[in-house]
Amino acid sequence: MSRVPGATLVAACSPLSSELEWARDTLQVPHLYEDYTALLAHDGLDAVFLVTPTSLHPQQIIQALQAGKHVFCEKPLSLDLEDCRRVSAEAARHPQLQVMIGFVRRFDASYQDAYRKIQHGAIGSPFMVYSQTCDQYDPDGFFVKFAATSGGIFLDCSVHDIDLARWLLGNPQPVRVYASGTRAIHQDLAQFQDVDNGVAICEFENGKIATFYASRTMTHGHDTMTEITGTAGRLTVGSNPRKNRLEIADAHGVRNECVPSFFERFEDAFLTEVSAFVEAVRQRRKLELTLADATEATRIGIALRESLLSKQPVLL
Amino acid sequence: MSRVPGATLVAACSPLSSELEWARDTLQVPHLYEDYTALLAHDGLDAVFLVTPTSLHPQQIIQALQAGKHVFCEKPLSLDLEDCRRVSAEAARHPQLQVMIGFVRRFDASYQDAYRKIQHGAIGSPFMVYSQTCDQYDPDGFFVKFAATSGGIFLDCSVHDIDLARWLLGNPQPVRVYASGTRAIHQDLAQFQDVDNGVAICEFENGKIATFYASRTMTHGHDTMTEITGTAGRLTVGSNPRKNRLEIADAHGVRNECVPSFFERFEDAFLTEVSAFVEAVRQRRKLELTLADATEATRIGIALRESLLSKQPVLL
Amino acid sequence: MSRVPGATLVAACSPLSSELEWARDTLQVPHLYEDYTALLAHDGLDAVFLVTPTSLHPQQIIQALQAGKHVFCEKPLSLDLEDCRRVSAEAARHPQLQVMIGFVRRFDASYQDAYRKIQHGAIGSPFMVYSQTCDQYDPDGFFVKFAATSGGIFLDCSVHDIDLARWLLGNPQPVRVYASGTRAIHQDLAQFQDVDNGVAICEFENGKIATFYASRTMTHGHDTMTEITGTAGRLTVGSNPRKNRLEIADAHGVRNECVPSFFERFEDAFLTEVSAFVEAVRQRRKLELTLADATEATRIGIALRESLLSKQPVLL
Amino acid sequence: MSRVPGATLVAACSPLSSELEWARDTLQVPHLYEDYTALLAHDGLDAVFLVTPTSLHPQQIIQALQAGKHVFCEKPLSLDLEDCRRVSAEAARHPQLQVMIGFVRRFDASYQDAYRKIQHGAIGSPFMVYSQTCDQYDPDGFFVKFAATSGGIFLDCSVHDIDLARWLLGNPQPVRVYASGTRAIHQDLAQFQDVDNGVAICEFENGKIATFYASRTMTHGHDTMTEITGTAGRLTVGSNPRKNRLEIADAHGVRNECVPSFFERFEDAFLTEVSAFVEAVRQRRKLELTLADATEATRIGIALRESLLSKQPVLL
Known part of the structure; x- marks a missing residue:
């Protein structure tokens, strides 16, 4: 503070x-x-x-x-x-x-830049989002203990991607979702009917579509990426989750290390977010991010979980 | 020749x-x-x-x-x-x-390298594929005329990604597919019940999953990309469809131009492919790529088209 | 503060x-x-x-x-x-x-990471540095007015690279420098015997070498880069002066925008630097960065300017 | 053939x-x-x-x-x-x-692209080149045996960079060179008065400048890179000597492997080069690359070697 x-x-x-x-x-x-x-x-x-x-x-x-x-x-x-x-x-x-x-994530400088560029027509009309939230594999499996109350991978991780997709696509109404997933490493998630890798398609009105990927098993780090495609171009935030501006050339090739967790990735964004909240409170300015947005993210996240379990599309 | x-x-x-x-x-x-x-x-x-x-x-x-x-x-x-x-x-x-x-694409040097690395255990057990075939937008809409007989975007474009996913995941049996799509630019595809951007999820046995994206509307070039995630790492072929090794730094930022079509991207692979065929004929050596593979790619592609039209998962 | x-x-x-x-x-x-x-x-x-x-x-x-x-x-x-x-x-x-x-720059997270990795032997014995400080072209030519008192491009810009080279190479004694330069755009620098693009070689004892490049005429942004080569690898800080994590794919290719000035590039480092100073004052801890370092940077910078004017190597 | x-x-x-x-x-x-x-x-x-x-x-x-x-x-x-x-x-x-x-290298597709772009004014007036030829470290030290007749690192390696610099800068007359070098690993080169890492500045008429770096000791692969800076932009060929289009994300970070030698890097260029020669012979068309170019490359290379030994600039 x-x-x-x-x-x-x-x-x-x-x-x-x-x-x-x-x-x-x-x-x-x-x-x-x-x-x-x-x-x-x-x-x-x-x-x-x-x-x-x-x-x-x-x-x-x-x-x-x-x-x-x-x-x-x-x-x-x-x-x-x-x-x-x-x-x-x-x-x-x-x-x-x-x-x-x-x-x-809405307050991250790169996402803000993407949003502004879309508003200014940089990619024409945006119609397709691919967004992922992939955590680094944690041998301690902390999140497994948390799985009982997390709501599952889509409500815990993809909820961010859902919110980003809605925001970047201009808040279209969701129509139908389909989800799938697998337990690649954490077999003990079975007791919670949860998965450690999940993918989903979310169809919105007017032919807008978002595809999500969430994972708990990345080896290289925390890999958060979002791609927005429009009729005149594509924007990608986070194509390489580089830790910083250092590049290493050695026996492993040319490489960069990666951010280990969302905290290193979004440290500045947390500050911007809280500052935006405080500013809005002090200026009595309406926040762009509303409770309706948060409700919609939960609504879609719940539908994804339902689809994962039923193996059927869920209408919204 | x-x-x-x-x-x-x-x-x-x-x-x-x-x-x-x-x-x-x-x-x-x-x-x-x-x-x-x-x-x-x-x-x-x-x-x-x-x-x-x-x-x-x-x-x-x-x-x-x-x-x-x-x-x-x-x-x-x-x-x-x-x-x-x-x-x-x-x-x-x-x-x-x-x-x-x-x-x-199986004969492209980068895909071959990926395949060999997987065989050698470089990413542990592979379980997830994301693969896309995105064509550069063609103002002449040549492919639209071709749409009547192409079989649609999944059988025309994603069939490559389907084949790659099967190959890289170790030829697992497909279980269920779900597809969606949109007409972002080419509204005249409606007459063929086809789309110019399609996404799909293909679930295989043993919890292996592939996600596909096909597009006819890219602005920057022909963008073919495949990502294979395993329990110990991830391989990505074609994260940037760079035209060559030239990088430009100017008023637009730091950038590279992109390959305009699959031909520039896979020119060498066509030669390797034909050479492999000729070699197999001459040496009476069994080809790794079989008619069963081609049949399976068509079978899955047909299921994707069915799902696109029915808005329901299709069991295989 | x-x-x-x-x-x-x-x-x-x-x-x-x-x-x-x-x-x-x-x-x-x-x-x-x-x-x-x-x-x-x-x-x-x-x-x-x-x-x-x-x-x-x-x-x-x-x-x-x-x-x-x-x-x-x-x-x-x-x-x-x-x-x-x-x-x-x-x-x-x-x-x-x-x-x-x-x-x-010593306090920038990426340079700090490079320094630590070198200390831990990541590149064997470091012996070669290439370091550049390249400002974006300023049509107003602010720095030209400043040229009378800036000490010239090497004392104004390369002094950073000199300090980094000494730090990363383990503070070797300089032996001989040679410099050259040109006025690519700002012909009015002639009155100050200054250039808008300068290159230099600085030879240290024990066969360690640094090469410097300073420029006032970059089109794409502020481009600060340092490469340290050792007997077992190479580290590069800032190979692409990307503005943030956003990548654009459009008619110009795949690209990223760049930081416009040193301020955007080193904003966090300024904070770290001042915090380190305050911490040292409060803890009565010796600073690693000393007046002797600053003196040495000036000494080498002066020698570079002399070499630029005399077109001869200058011994130190 | x-x-x-x-x-x-x-x-x-x-x-x-x-x-x-x-x-x-x-x-x-x-x-x-x-x-x-x-x-x-x-x-x-x-x-x-x-x-x-x-x-x-x-x-x-x-x-x-x-x-x-x-x-x-x-x-x-x-x-x-x-x-x-x-x-x-x-x-x-x-x-x-x-x-x-x-x-x-003149026949490499990326260098050809750079040359054409410069001809079309993409970077304004080109005035600065940085070009390097860095071989992967060879534990067998084959090139050491070859050192007696190679003419030294500048005539053996940098001669390529010299030719590229002249070509890309519009064949300016060289005026003065200065070179330096070190034996980072191969101490046995001392008997040939050669070095395993060398840097040089070559000043041309009209304020054009080239800086060269040649090395025998790279860990990550064969790293050939050329940067051409003009008044309106910069072109870089080979900023990352990637082996192919495969990217690996694992415990080492996000990385690509590198070409091991000039042969893998320039395999296509060798073919293009010979085809250009055969085509010129058959069409009786004048080659752009002349004996005068080859002579000039040798002339500048000899001057670099002289400067390395004399520790003085050499006038041309």
Whole structure:
């Protein structure tokens, strides 16, 4: 927060004392709360940032809105469509409050550049997106433990790609999805009916199409890539997930190392995202990224999971 | 043919006198035929090369086999599965004769390199393929006129990607396909129920999956790309369809021009392919690329077209 | 400064009221001085940051040291070798004070990565450097007006490459330099005996060699690149001055836009650099980048300028 | 030769019986000679191809010209400037005969593309060349044994870069050169006063400049690169010596393998070169690449070697 102009971190809340100690010692947060209701009652608090389990998002957002606070919440909004709608309904009752779900990739400089170029007609009319979220293989399989509550690979990973596709294609209505997947390495995902590699086709109205790929098993690093094709050109963000500007020429050939995780890849974007939220709160400016976007991403993500399980297209 | 060791071009056949004149004047072919049966009766003829309309392939191959000739035939073998099987049955009666369908990409040096590396375990166990065949936009729309008989974008373009996916994944049995497409520019394809951009998912046994993309509308050039992901790495052939080794830095940024068509991209591969055929004929060596492969590519391609039209997965 | 942990901007100094107003209004600096001596007397000031004309650097650094302040000063230390030595002598009398000359590229993440890899033996023994600093062509020719006091292209631009070469090659003693240059566009540089494109060879002891290229006339952007070759490999920083992770495929081919100036290229490095300085001041840790390094860079830069004018090698 | 239209290999000549046997068995050459004079007397011989030790080139070319034969000879023409001039004088007496020295890189498709683009003004006025010829490290040190007669690294390797620089810059007169070098690995080159890594600056008239780098010690492969900078852009041939279109993503990062030697890099160019020669002979068309070019390359190469030894610039 110290890096976000206009924002001051006044309080932190967690049921875990270890987290509160870290907030106090590392972030020098002056006020600490174990109880969320107590946090919301903190005098002088303008906005809350929710980095909590997804299942808690809806209720916590609603509670914050009712307490008159702006809300920034990590994606996804919820794994349950009804919950998404409840949050949206509550937000509609507080038009003066900002609610932003953290689809961080929209704030990445390269994605922003792509978006602006599309707006300026650089690729004609965009009609096709290929977007992937591929995590580096983690021998510890941390995400496997998380699989029970993650909503599966499409709601956990592809939700970003879904949001990007909608944004870059001009928010078309989805019509039909089809998904498939495989367990290439993590056989223990079977218990959660989840896969470690998934692909999907999402058909929108007016002949717009998105194809998604999500993976947990990349060897070379975290590989996030999005390609947008239009009638007059194509834009690609992240064709090589290079770690930095260093290139190595040695017995392995000419090569570059790769970013190991989304954090290194989107570190700057997280800052831009939060700054955009704070700026919007301070300027009372409407955010482009809305709860409707977050709801739609969840809706499509759920359909992908249904298709994966039913092996049938799912109509939207 | 003058560039293929061990081969001599002894005769040419075409119903069109203009083609025969070109063969005589440009290729210096000594013997010319208007009639295919007459060609097959030419004394000293060992093999025929069929560069004819797809609808003629099956009968012409069968006729050649019955005349005791080896056959090289451009892809696809046929748009009709029954025809594919008739050809295979006939070929089975002539085990001493070679029949090769021209899936030229298998003979490209980069694809060969990828194949060898996979064989040597470079990426562990391969389980996922993304493969695309994207033609440069042709304002004359030549392919539109051809659409009536091409079999559609999947049988015309993706058939290459299908063959590559099977080859690189170790010839797994296909299980289910799903396809979608759009007419981004060429609205006149509607009359043929064809699209100018198509995507598809092909699920194989044992959790292997291929995703295909075919397009007629690229602005930058002919963009053929194949990605093979395994449990220990990923190989990509053609991530940038660079025309040559020249890079330009100017007001447009840092850039390279692209190959305009499959011909520039696969010029060397055509030569390698024909040389491999001639070598196999001369050495009586079994070809790795079989009629069963060509039949399977047509079978999957037909299923993709069915899925595109029915908007339903097609079981194989 | 608000982005540098541990630092607080307490005062600003400039003879120009417009600059002071900007400091007050934009940076919210609480104390403003027109007079440098008055600034140095400011109570509670620990360190000064000098972003002043090069000709003022030596005296201002000496004055700050005598006032007991740590000093960060933009490169180059001075265009005059004697001045460099005077500053070093003064600094030696204040071993408890830090003086850092802003060779910002050393703090760039990619250069840092290269340095670490070399330390870990990634390229065997490094013996050859090629390093370039190429500015985008500026139709306004701002730098031409600056040419009278810049010290010429080698002291203004290549001084960075000189410092990088020494650092990456392990600080070898320079032995002999040879330089050449041309005025490709800016003929008006003739009055300053300066060029808009210069190349140079710098021979160090033990057969280590660096080649430099500096330019003011690039069309595509600011192109800073450094290549370090060792007995077991080569590292390249900045082989393509890509603006971000966006790639465009259109009628111009496949391309990326480029950073327009050193500021976009080294924005993060400036922050890292200042943070490193502040950290060193707070931890009383010795800086790796010393006044001796800055002096050596000036010494070699002067020799390059002499060689350019005399068309003879200059011994060091 | 079987791959060169219009040419027939009628005879071969070598003093070594093993070479003659190879020509007979592998190339099926019908006529074999141990004696060069006897070869030249062969009935029906139009042209000779000299792939002989450099020291023999001048006399063999002159003898062939006097016998009325066209001559293709491997580079360099000679290591001796007087010999170059003797050959040119003899050639001038046979204006109907073609003599071509094999500067193969001019015939590479990428270099040809660069040349055409420059002719069409793509980079404005070209004024700066950086060109390198870097061989992969050979643990057997074959070239060391060859060093006694190679003329040293500049006449052996950089002679290509010299020729390219002259060609791409519009054949300007050289004015002054300066060279330096080091023995990074091959200390045994000291006996030949040669180096395994050399750099040089060549100044031409009108402010045009070329910088050369030659190396025998690359780890990653054969790395031939040329950069041409003009007032409106820059062209780079070979910025990454990629082996083919395959890219590997694995634990080493994202990478490509490299061509191991000039042969893989310039295989197609050799064919184009010989075809151009044969075409010129048959069409009686003047070759763009002349003996004057070959002489100039040797002249500049000799000057580089002199500068390396004298540590002084050499005027031309």
